[in-house]
Amino acid sequence: MPPPDSRHGAGGSRAAQDLVVDSKALQGAGARDSWRTLSGATDRDRARAARDALADTFFAHFLRAPALVGGIVPSSRVLARAMSRHATGYDAIVELGAGGGSITRWLAADHPRAALTVIERSPEMARRLARAWPRAHVHHGCVHERAECLESLPARTVAVSSLPFRSLPADLAHATIAVIERFLLGHRGRSLVQYSYGLREPFAFGSTALAWRRAERVWRNVPPAIVWIAEQAVEGR
Numbered sequence: 167m168p169p170p171d172s173r174h175g176a177g178g179s180r181a182a183q184d185l186v187v188d189s190k191a192l193q194g195a196g197a198r199d200s201w202r203t204l205s206g207a208t209d210r211d212r213a214r215a216a217r218d219a220l221a222d223t224f225f226a227h228f229l230r231a232p233a234l235v236g237g238i239v240p241s242s243r244v245l246a247r248a249m250s251r252h253a254t255g256y257d258a259i260v261e262l263g264a265g266g267g268s269i270t271r272w273l274a275a276d277h278p279r280a281a282l283t284v285i286e287r288s289p290e291m292a293r294r295l296a297r298a299w300p301r302a303h304v305h306h307g308c309v310h311e312r313a314e315c316l317e318s319l320p321a322r323t324v325a326v327s328s329l330p331f332r333s334l335p336a337d338l339a340h341a342t343i344a345v346i347e348r349f350l351l352g353h354r355g356r357s358l359v360q361y362s363y364g365l366r367e368p369f370a371f372g373s374t375a376l377a378w379r380r381a382e383r384v385w386r387n388v389p390p391a392i393v394w395i396a397e398q399a400v401e402g403r
């Protein structure tokens with residue numbers, strides 16, 4: 167079966183998929199006249215504005231596609247800073263699954279000289295990211311659809327990922343891992359920084375030339391997370 171495309175509702179429940187339609191309809195209407203809530207607002211205006219604000223939250227992003235978003239809240243500041251710390255010293259950074267930008271903000275602030283590329287499946291989130299960080303090259307779509315973009319990045323590039331491999335549909339996870347493997351095997355100077363919950367490695371590589379190491383545990387995240395780094399294994403180790 168061919169790998170799935172960047173899907174809104176993939177992996178989501180029927181109720182969550184219904185919400186996509188609902189919230190999209192609301193977004194268009196609500197954005198046009200939200201100013202009326204400042205004065206002379208009717209109850210309907212207020213209700214619409216409230217639903218509008220809710221539709222723009224990370225939780226709503228989760229409800230639209232739970233398996234693809236993987237959690238109901240974004241990474242904590244402590245975890246985001248830890249992820250960014252491990253992206254130090256590279257010419258370029260590519261962030262995979264940036265969501266609302268909780269890690270993006272630190273990558274942009276901590277590494278002003280590194281070229282920053284972002285790949286995010288959700289079109290709404292990708293639009294927000296592009297608006298918030300105009301210096302970043304933001305690509306909307308799934309990582310496996312952006313293989314050429316990843317492979318064309320400089321030799322010394324680090325991929326910073328919060329893709330939820332444990333909940334992604336299996337075909338999507340396999341297609342994504344294959345692209346990440348090709349990226350890492352392309353140059354010895356490349357690495358992948360990935361967090362996960364639980365003690366196991368985030369996912370298994372098909373190639374024995376790639377290896378994981380635990381970089382640090384972040385206790386002050388809910389739930390506590392482990393930051394992992396994957397790169398080409400050192401020969402003879």
Ligand SMILES: C[S@@+](CC[C@H](N)C(=O)[O-])C[C@H]1O[C@@H](n2cnc3c(N)ncnc32)[C@H](O)[C@@H]1O
Nearest residue numbers: 234235236240241263264265286287308309328
């Ligand atoms: C767990 S959220 C992480 C959001 C943010 N980086 C954070 O740490 O709070 C995972 C994000 O990955 C995105 N995503 C899931 N599968 C993807 C894929 N195959 N390609 C690109 N983005 C994907 C989701 O839309 C979601 O925004």
